[in-house]
Amino acid sequence: MSTVSIAHENDVELALDSALLFYRAQGTHLIYATQHSARVVDGKPTLLAGVPITLDQLADIADLAARKTSYRGFIHDRVVYLAPNQLAWWVPACTRRVWFNTKDKIGERAGGAAHPPLVFIVNRTSWSVFALRDNTRPGQATKLYTAPYYNVWEGGEICVGNVQTPDAINTDSIKPYEDAFFRSRFTHTNNDRLIHRRGGAERLWLDLLDGAEFPLDRLIDAKQTLAKAIGSSTNED
Incomplete structure (x- = not known):
């Protein structure tokens, strides 16, 4: 597994919190997604029961990702x-x-x-x-x-x-x-x-x-x- 470095202004401790699972209908672009709480049980990461993700929640996730991956600001005139x-x-x-x-x-x-x-x-x-x-x-x-x-x-x-x-x-x-x-x-x-x-x-x-x-x-x-x-x-x- 590759090492991942996470930059943060202050010292911060990361703890396992939750996970998203995506299901795809074979041969299509249809996606079904669920969100699961996650805990470390007996030293092993464990997924708890999940709930379906709503379109509003997906929009919030996409917006958070866009803030880091896409441009926001005034568009160049050319x-x-x-x-x-x-x-x-x-x-x-x-x-x-x-x-x-x-x-x-x-x-x-x-x-x-x-x-x-x-x-x-x-x-x-x-x-x-x-x-x-x-x-x-x-x-x-x-x-x-x-x-x-x-x-x-x-x-x-x-x-x-x-x-x-x-x-x-x-x-x-x-x-x-x-x-x-x-x-x-x-x-x-x-x-x-x-x-x-x-x-x-x-x-x-x-x-x-x-x-x-x-x-x-x-x-x-x-x-x-x-x-x-x-x-x-x-x-x-």
Whole structure:
């Protein structure tokens, strides 16, 4: 059994008090729950007779758990989806500095460049980015496009490498995640089809570093909506 450390402001002695038992109907998601007083009898933990848990009691338990596991506070104005251990937000089109260290014609170079509107999706196991064609807050049915960045896989997942990402997933994580992405060194392409144009992503970023506007009409359809991408991210978690 693993050792568990419980932090408390003062010394406190823990004593066995009660237990919850959950029963599931096989092949379904139906749950029946009972609460039992528990005592140590002759040195052995013992469950006493139980009573059914009411919906109000379940709501109280869920609320107590949510206080420790989910975010509570004012929502960041760019968040489009928020759930425990999952977050999605959008970034309006902007000019922002990027760094490259590649083996192609870009080489080792840094500078300000135009970026398309973006959507980031983060959960406990993955970190993804997609582009938008319209510089407006996306909704569930908004079509997503391939984000034409080096170090991003075809499905939108970002190659983390040695980049430090936030430990927590909440609205306070937005700026650290964006900084981790934009301030990383873009080194190589993980997807051969990042943009519809002659010269591909290499030519695109050379032009953007020289001051060109971002060609939104050249973005490649990612074949999914925002809702579908968030759903896929949830299933992977």
